[in-house]
Amino acid sequence: MQIQAQPQEYDAIVVGSGASGGWAAKRMSEAGLRVALVCAGRPLKDGDYREHVQPYELKYQARANDLIRRTQPVQKDCYACTEYNSSWFCNDIDEPYTTEQGKPFSWQGRMRVTGGRTNVWGRHSYRFSQQDLKGYSFDGAGADWPLDYKDLVPYYELVEDYVGISGMVENVPELPDSKFQPSMPLTCVEDKVRSSIKTKFGRTMTMGRLANLTKPINGRQPCHFCGPCERGCVTHSYFNAAFTTVADALKTGKCTHIPNAMVYQVLMDKATNKARGVVYVDRITRETREVRAKTVVLCAQALESTRILFNSAPDGLANSSGVLGQYLMDHMWVAGGANGEFPDMPGKPSLNAGRRPGGPYVIRFRNTMNGEKHKAFLRGYGYQGGSAINFAFGAPGFGQAYKDAVKNGQWTMNLVGFGECLPYKENRVTLNKGVTDVFGIPVLHFNIAWGENEKAMIRDMAVSAGEMLEASGAKNVKTFALEDRVPGYSIHEMGTARMGSDPKQSVLNQFQQAHDVKNLFVMDAAGFPSGACQNPTLTIMAMAVRSTDHLMEEMKKGNL
Ligand SMILES: Cc1cc2nc3c(=O)[nH]c(=O)nc-3n(C[C@H](O)[C@H](O)[C@H](O)COP(=O)(O)OP(=O)(O)OC[C@H]3O[C@@H](n4cnc5c(N)ncnc54)[C@H](O)[C@@H]3O)c2cc1C
Ligand code: SF4
Numbered sequence: 001m002q003i004q005a006q007p008q009e010y011d012a013i014v015v016g017s018g019a020s021g022g023w024a025a026k027r028m029s030e031a032g033l034r035v036a037l038v039c040a041g042r043p044l045k046d047g048d049y050r051e052h053v054q055p056y057e058l059k060y061q062a063r064a065n066d067l068i069r070r071t072q073p074v075q076k077d078c079y080a081c082t083e084y085n086s087s088w089f090c091n092d093i094d095e096p097y098t099t100e101q102g103k104p105f106s107w108q109g110r111m112r113v114t115g116g117r118t119n120v121w122g123r124h125s126y127r128f129s130q131q132d133l134k135g136y137s138f139d140g141a142g143a144d145w146p147l148d149y150k151d152l153v154p155y156y157e158l159v160e161d162y163v164g165i166s167g168m169v170e171n172v173p174e175l176p177d178s179k180f181q182p183s184m185p186l187t188c189v190e191d192k193v194r195s196s197i198k199t200k201f202g203r204t205m206t207m208g209r210l211a212n213l214t215k216p217i218n219g220r221q222p223c224h225f226c227g228p229c230e231r232g233c234v235t236h237s238y239f240n241a242a243f244t245t246v247a248d249a250l251k252t253g254k255c256t257h258i259p260n261a262m263v264y265q266v267l268m269d270k271a272t273n274k275a276r277g278v279v280y281v282d283r284i285t286r287e288t289r290e291v292r293a294k295t296v297v298l299c300a301q302a303l304e305s306t307r308i309l310f311n312s313a314p315d316g317l318a319n320s321s322g323v324l325g326q327y328l329m330d331h332m333w334v335a336g337g338a339n340g341e342f343p344d345m346p347g348k349p350s351l352n353a354g355r356r357p358g359g360p361y362v363i364r365f366r367n368t369m370n371g372e373k374h375k376a377f378l379r380g381y382g383y384q385g386g387s388a389i390n391f392a393f394g395a396p397g398f399g400q401a402y403k404d405a406v407k408n409g410q411w412t413m414n415l416v417g418f419g420e421c422l423p424y425k426e427n428r429v430t431l432n433k434g435v436t437d438v439f440g441i442p443v444l445h446f447n448i449a450w451g452e453n454e455k456a457m458i459r460d461m462a463v464s465a466g467e468m469l470e471a472s473g474a475k476n477v478k479t480f481a482l483e484d485r486v487p488g489y490s491i492h493e494m495g496t497a498r499m500g501s502d503p504k505q506s507v508l509n510q511f512q513q514a515h516d517v518k519n520l521f522v523m524d525a526a527g528f529p530s531g532a533c534q535n536p537t538l539t540i541m542a543m544a545v546r547s548t549d550h551l552m553e554e555m556k557k558g559n560l
Contacts, residue, residue: 003279003288010036010256010293011555013278015263015308017041018116019537020524020544021299022245023159027548029255030248033555036291037249038258038280040300041113044242049232050084058083078108078491080120080230088113088120094438098445105446106488107303112283114259115242116301117491118537120230123211123238123358124384125165126534127156127176131369135420135530139367139378141453142327142423143529146501146510149176155542163239163541164217167209174380175206175363175534182214183207184223189342189387189411190360196472203365203468208358208384211239211538220244227355238357258291260284264441265312266296266520274560275520278308281439295519295551295560299544302526303328303429306496307444309507309522310431318497318514324507326428327498328448329531332419333490336461336481337383339414340474349391349409359386362415362468364533366460376456381419381533383465387411413469417461420533421487422453423495448487455483492536497526511550512543519560523547 011033014025025037055062062083068076075081075089090110099105109117130149136142160179167180186194186207194205212223220243221235229238236243249255261280267290269276277292298305309317309324316324366380367373390412395405421427432445450458462481469477500506503515508527514520523544525536532539554560 010034012295013293014297016300017114022241023544024548025249026245029252035255038261040262043114046234051231084231097443098432100447104486106486109491115240118241124535125211125538128532132532155546159541164213166214168206193472197468200471204363208361210358213237225354297521302493318516327423327495328427329421329494330487331490331492335485336458337416338465338479340469340477342411345411347389349389377453379420381417383415385415387413415465419457494525494528494531498529499527512547
C-alpha cells in the first residue's frame with residue numbers, strides 16, 4: 001500500500017462528522033485548535049434535501065424498494081431509507097460485514113454523508129438518569145458508568161440549549177427533564193391515553209422530546225410540520241450535525257473538512273506510545289493518504305470506531321484489557337407493543353393536516369428505583385407511540401357510499417417498546433481478517449443474540465401496552481411480541497470499547513480517553529458500559545462535549 005503523507009500536522013483529527021464528531025470539531029475549532037475533520041461521508045447542500053418532493057417527481061415514484069434492495073438489502077430494512085435518500089446510506093455489497101451462523105445482525109443506518117445518522121434520525125432526545133448510569137449497583141448486572149448523572153448535567157444543558165429540544169416537564173426521576181423549547185401538542189387520543197394511564201397505573205405518557213425546533217435558534221427556523229425529516233430540512237428545523245455543529249466548526253476557519261475519507265487505521269508512534277495520525281482511503285480516487293495530528297478522536301459511530309481500533313494493531317489498539325469488541329448492545333425496538341382503535345373519538349381524516357414529526361413517549365415504569373421489582377427481568381423499557389386518524393380505504397361498498405365511507409376514518413394508536421439490553425461479554429464484534437470491503441479494509445464479524453432477560457422484557461412490552469390501551473378505551477387491541485426480532489433494528493449500537501475506572505476491565509476512562517494511549521479518544525457510544533432504554537444520542541453529544549473539554553484541558557497542561 002502506498003500512503004501519501006500530508007505535510008501539515010493538526011492539533012486534532014476528528015474521525016466522523018455525525019452527532020459526536022460534529023461536537024468535537026465545533027468545540028475544538030472554536031477554541032482555536034487546528035482540526036482535521038476526516039469523514040467517510042460526502043457533503044450535502046440544502047438543494048439535496050427532498051422533504052417537499054412528491055413521489056411522482058421521483059424516477060420510480062418511491063415504489064422501487066426491490067431495486068434499492070439489490071445493492072442495499074440491509075440499509076433498506078431501515079424505515080428511513082427510501083428512494084428519496086438511499087444514496088446517503090452505504091452500499092451493502094461494497095461494504096459488507098459477517099455474522100455468526102444462526103445469529104443475524106442488521107447493521108442499518110451506515111451513513112455516507114456529512115452529519116452521519118443525524119441526517120435521518122428520529123430526533124427523540126432523552127437524558128439518562130443516575131439509575132441508568134449505575135445499573136450494576138442497583139441490580140448487579142453489567143458495570144456502572146465511571147461518572148455520575150450530576151457530572152453530565154452541565155453538558156446536557158449546553159447541548160440542549162444549542163440543539164433545541166421540544167418537550168414537556170414531567171418531574172419523573174426515571175427520565176430527568178431537559179431544558180425544553182415548548183412541546184409539540186398531543187392529539188385528543190393521546191391526551192385521553194395520557195390521563196387514563198396516569199390515573200389507572202400511575203405511569204407517565206409525555207410528548208416525545210424531539211430535536212425539532214418550536215422556536216428559532218441561531219438562524220434555524222421552527223418546524224413547519226411537513227413531516228418527513230429523514231429526507232433533510234431546508235429550514236434546518238431539526239438537529240442535523242451537517243448544518244449545525246459541523247457548519248459552526250467550518251465557519252471558524254480552523255477546521256479542515258476531508259470528506260469521502262474512509263479511515264482505516266490509527267497510526268502510532270512506537271517510541272512515545274502516542275497516536276500520530278490516521279490513514280484513510282479516498283472513497284472516490286481509492287488513494288491511501290495519511291493525516292497527522294497531536295491527538296486523534298474517533299467519532300465514526302460505535303462499531304466503525306471499534307473496527308478502526310481493531311485494524312490498527314494485531315490484537316486491536318488500546319486493547320490491553322482484551323475487552324475491545326465485547327459488550328455490544330442495541331435496544332429492543334419493534335419487538336413488543338400493541339395497537340388499538342378509538343372509534344368514539346371525534347375527527348375527520350385530512351390530506352392537508354400538519355404532520356407532527358414525532359409522537360408521544362411512555363416513561364419507563366418497570367424496576368424503578370423505588371418501585372416494585374419485576375420477577376421475570378431486570379431493567380426497563382419505554383414506549384414510543386403515535387396516533388392518527390386515517391381514511392378508511394378498506395371500507396366495504398362502492399360508488400358514493402364508498403366515497404362517504406372512506407372519509408369516516410377512525411383514530412388508531414400504537415405503543416412500541418424500546419427496551420434496555422443487558423451488556424453481555426459474549427455479545428461482541430471481532431475483526432474478520434478474511435473479508436474486506438471494496439476499499440480493502442477488513443470487516444467486522446458480529447456475534448450477538450438477545451438473552452432470556454431481553455425476551456422476557458419483550459413479552460412484557462406487549463402485555464403492558466395492550467393493558468394500557470384497553471384501560472384507555474381502545475377497541476380491537478392487538479398485541480405483538482417478537483422475541484426473535486433481529487438485533488440492530490433500533491439502530492442504537494452501544495458498547496464494544498467500554499469506559500471504566502479499571503484499565504483491566506475497560507478500554508476507555510470516564511473521558512472516553514484510551515487507558516493505553518493517552519492522546520486517543522473514542523467519543524461515540526462505543527464507550528457506553530450500559531445502554532439504558534432511552535435513545536442514546538443526547539447522551540452521546542453531552543459526553544462528547546465533556547470529553548472534548550477534558551481533552552483541551554489536558555492539552556493545555558501538556559499532558560497529551
Ligand atoms: C433512522 C434512524 C433513526 C434514529 N433515531 C434516533 C432517535 O430518535 N434518537 C436517538 O437518540 N438516536 C436515534 N438514532 C441514532 C442516532 O442517529 C445515532 O445514535 C447518532 O447519530 C450516533 O452518533 P455518532 O456520532 O456515533 O455517529 P453518526 O452520527 O452516524 O456519525 C458517524 C460518522 O462517521 C462516518 N464514518 C463511519 N465510518 C467511518 C470511517 N471508517 N472513516 C471515516 N468516517 C467514518 C460516517 O460517515 C458518519 O458521518 C437513529 C438512527 C437512525 C439511522
Ligand atoms: S417536519 Fe419540521 S423538522 Fe421535519 S423536515 Fe419538516 S419542517 Fe423540517
